[in-house]
Every structure is written in structure tokens, then in C-alpha cells.
Amino acid sequence: MVKKEIEKRGYGSRWIWVVFALVSVFVAMVMSSRTSSKIGFFGAIDRVCPCSRGTPKYSGMVEDCCCDYETVDHLNEEVLYPSLQELVKTPFFRYFKVKLWCDCPFWPDDGMCRLRDCSVCECPDSEFPESFKKPRRLSMNDLVCQEGKPQAAVDRTLDSKAFRGWTEIDNPWTNDDETDNDEMTYVNLQLNPERYTGYTGPSARRIWDAVYSENCPKYPSQESCQEEKILYKLISGLHSSISIHIAADYLLDEATNLWGQNLTLLYDRVLQYPDRVSNLYFTYLFVLRAVTKAADYLEQAEYDTGNPNEDLKTQSLMKQLLYNPKLQAACPVPFDEAKLWKGQSGPELKQNIQQQFRNISALMDCVGCEKCRLWGKLQVLGLGTALKILFSDNGQENLGQALQLQRNEVIALMNLLNRLSESVEFVRKIGPTAERIIEGHSFSHITLIRSWKKILSYAAANLFTMKTRLSEKPCSWFEKFPIL
Numbered sequence: 001m002v003k004k005e006i007e008k009r010g011y012g013s014r015w016i017w018v019v020f021a022l023v024s025v026f027v028a029m030v031m032s033s034r035t036s037s038k039i040g041f042f043g044a045i046d047r048v049c050p051c052s053r054g055t056p057k058y059s060g061m062v063e064d065c066c067c068d069y070e071t072v073d074h075l076n077e078e079v080l081y082p083s084l085q086e087l088v089k090t091p092f093f094r095y096f097k098v099k100l101w102c103d104c105p106f107w108p109d110d111g112m113c114r115l116r117d118c119s120v121c122e123c124p125d126s127e128f129p130e131s132f133k134k135p136r137r138l139s140m141n142d143l144v145c146q147e148g149k150p151q152a153a154v155d156r157t158l159d160s161k162a163f164r165g166w167t168e169i170d171n172p173w174t175n176d177d178e179t180d181n182d183e184m185t186y187v188n189l190q191l192n193p194e195r196y197t198g199y200t201g202p203s204a205r206r207i208w209d210a211v212y213s214e215n216c217p218k219y220p221s222q223e224s225c226q227e228e229k230i231l232y233k234l235i236s237g238l239h240s241s242i243s244i245h246i247a248a249d250y251l252l253d254e255a256t257n258l259w260g261q262n263l264t265l266l267y268d269r270v271l272q273y274p275d276r277v278s279n280l281y282f283t284y285l286f287v288l289r290a291v292t293k294a295a296d297y298l299e300q301a302e303y304d305t306g307n308p309n310e311d312l313k314t315q316s317l318m319k320q321l322l323y324n325p326k327l328q329a330a331c332p333v334p335f336d337e338a339k340l341w342k343g344q345s346g347p348e349l350k351q352n353i354q355q356q357f358r359n360i361s362a363l364m365d366c367v368g369c370e371k372c373r374l375w376g377k378l379q380v381l382g383l384g385t386a387l388k389i390l391f392s393d394n395g396q397e398n399l400g401q402a403l404q405l406q407r408n409e410v411i412a413l414m415n416l417l418n419r420l421s422e423s424v425e426f427v428r429k430i431g432p433t434a435e436r437i438i439e440g441h442s443f444s445h446i447t448l449i450r451s452w453k454k455i456l457s458y459a460a461a462n463l464f465t466m467k468t469r470l471s472e473k474p475c476s477w478f479e480k481f482p483i484l
């Protein structure tokens, strides 16, 4: 009788639909979580329709610059990125002179100072030609010193060419005394790519906190003047670039030594904060402006490493880059430095900010991972060189007369520009895909879980009402269950 009554009222078929709907939601959830675990950080790129790009997220002028996002992307992809990739491989640009000691002036009692002894492991002089100025080869002790992480140690192997020194003039924006001394070592940058090293936790956090809170006035604050904002943006842009390199070359599986891209990290640390992306573009244009401003100086510099063929190639690559017609036409003045340090307080402000930047430079000696210290020092010196180029003419017409650069500064400057160019290219190429995957992924998860929870609580609370409503004249599922 009951069965007949159910059939007469049509409950049977309707309940089947309810069960079917619930099972579908469940299956969809399972499928989604499976897909996402397969997606993980990688591999999902093929699933995303390349046509659904929509309008670019970043458009218009890069803040405080004279060039828009689309132009930067285009110029970087077409001109700068390929040229810089070639340039940094040349013998002149691949060796960087650096003091790798952990010689922190701010917190001498930090436990990481145990790194100091390990970082300067002296090797027998007979291992290297005289001209190498005491380079040091990686020893087993070095590995022990990198907080147990071999990927954080710097490979000090050099090839058989060294170069002649340039003038040695101190950079007022940086802390290090760049003159040659026993503490300096030459590093082949090509053997030490900037990538994931496993350096994380309180030691890394302490450096960034010190950089931001102690040296960079908090931003955005209303009182911040233009120059202070610029210092903040330079540091933030550099920080974004470091994070992007970590994401682009990440140790996915330590057991199998598998390296690849970590899109979640890219999203979590950079992409989800549009200001960090725009600060990257700002820093890139700032450094590019310094390079183009010093074009005449850089063109005439001596790129002599004792290898005439390679040195000619370096000179020619530099010229191609500095006087590229596309660059000159599309973005002739990427950043206008003339508007800074104006007014009565200009000179004092400049001195203060110079001191702040010197502190940031000194903080690089506190970085508790050798490879991070290497790239941190190189890039801060690169920024210091850009600042020196942009702000050392004091309004003089002829920059060439006021400017004198060290070889190491030029190496740091061009390698920094290359790092930033790689980051801009990575964001352009991978950014939209990473955003779609991560945002779509979390959206589908959250939406499905919420729907599922709502259905269960709705069903529990309204079982009786639901039964009554189902017995009414059928209508659309959406009218019956507005929560869907």
C-alpha cells in the first residue's frame, strides 16, 4: 500500500533524482580533488584553454614610470630577455667577485655565524692559476655549513680565463669595500643559478623583516615621500624577483632530486599581491633606465678577459642592447629620475636614503645561506650601481665625467637586469596560467565543499518540508533548492 502510495505521488522517481544529485556533487568533489592533486604545482597547463586569456590583468603605465606594462612585456620578450641571456654567459659577465663570509654586523650572536668558518675554506694555491686571486673550490666542509642543505652551497669552480681589473672606486650606496683583498673570491654565476635552496624560517624572515621594518620606511604611509616609496618599491621588486626564481626552479622531490616549477609558491608569494608584481616591473624599468643612461660609458668600457673572440662578442652584445632601435622607440626613458631630490630637503633626504640602502647592503652579510648571500649581494650591488648611475650626475649634462664604475658593479648591474628580465618573462608567460589554475582550483573546491555542506544541513533541517515540497507540483531544481 505504501509502495503504491509512493508510486502514485511520484516520490520514488523524485527521490532517485535527489540521490542522483547528491552523488553527482560527491563525484564532482572527488574528481576535483583528484585533478588538483595531479595538478599539484605543475602539469595542468595543458588543461587550461589558451583562448580564455581575457584582458590582461596589468595594463596602463607602470606606476611612477614612463612605460606601460604591454610595452615592457613586448620589449622584454623580443629584445632584452634574449640579449641578456646571451650576455650573462660571456666570460666577462659570468664571474663575480664577492666576499662570501657570513660577517653580520647586526646580530653577531646569531647561531648562524658558525657558517663563517665553513664559507672561507682555503684551498691550496696550486689548484688555481695565479691570476685567479685565490678562488676557493667547494669542499665537503662547505656542504656541512649550509644548514645541512647542499643545494645552498656555492660552486666555486672557475675556468681558465680571468680578467683584468678596472678602477676600484667605492660605491656610496653600498656597504662592501669592493677593493680586492683576501676575503674576496671569484664565483662563476653560471654554475650557481639563483633558485630554491631550502633557506627559510626565522633566519630568512629576520633579514626581510630588518630590510623592510628597519631600513625601508613603512609603505604605503601617507607621510612617505616619493623617494622613500621608491626605495621600498625597489626592495619589494627585488624580493618578488627572488621569490619568482625560487618558484621557477624548485626542488620538487628531494629523494629523486626532481626540479621544476612551483606555481603555488609563485601565486602565494607574488601573484596574489598585484603590488608585488607592479613593484617588479618598476624595479626592472628603474634598472633599465640606469643601463640606458650609462650607455655611452658602458659602450666604451673594456670587456677584456684575455679571450679576444669572446670579448668582441661581449662588446657587440652590449652595443646591440644599449642602442636597440626598438627599445629607443618604444621606451626611451623608462623612468624619470630628474623629478627626485627636489626641494630644500633634497640633499639631506638623499643622504638618509643612501644610509638606509647601505644598511640593506650590510644586511646581506647576515644571510645564512651562501648561495642566497651570493645573489643577495650581487643584486643589491646591482641596485646600488643603478642608484649611483641615476643620482651621481648632480644635474650635470655630461654623465660620463661624473661617473666611474667598477668592473664588478657593471657585472652586478647587467646580471641584476637579467634576473629581473627573467622574472618579468616568467610572470608574462606563466602568470595567467598559474592564476587560473590556483584561483579556479580553490574556487571549485570551496564552492563544492560549501554546496555539499549546505545540502547536508539543509536536508537535515528541512527533511519534512522537503518531503512536502517534493510532493508538490514539480518545478525547477533551482526553485526547490535555492542554495544550489
Ligand SMILES: Cc1cc2nc3c(=O)[nH]c(=O)nc-3n(C[C@H](O)[C@H](O)[C@H](O)COP(=O)(O)OP(=O)(O)OC[C@H]3O[C@@H](n4cnc5c(N)ncnc54)[C@H](O)[C@@H]3O)c2cc1C
Pocket (backbone or CB within 6 Å): 194, 195, 196, 197, 198, 199, 200, 201, 204, 205, 207, 208, 235, 236, 237, 239, 240, 241, 242, 243, 246, 269, 276, 364, 367, 371, 372, 373, 375, 376
Ligand atoms: C637576500 C635573500 C636572498 C634569498 N635568496 C634565496 C634563494 O636564492 N633561494 C631560496 O630558496 N631562498 C632564498 N631566500 C629566502 C627566501 O627569500 C624566503 O625568505 C624563504 O623562502 C621563506 O619564505 P616566506 O614564505 O617565509 O616569505 P619571505 O619571502 O621570506 O617573505 C617574508 C615576508 O615579507 C613580505 N613580502 C614577501 N614578498 C614581498 C614583496 N615582494 N614585497 C613586499 N613584501 C613582501 C611578506 O609579508 C612575507 O611574509 C633569500 C632570502 C634573502 C633575505
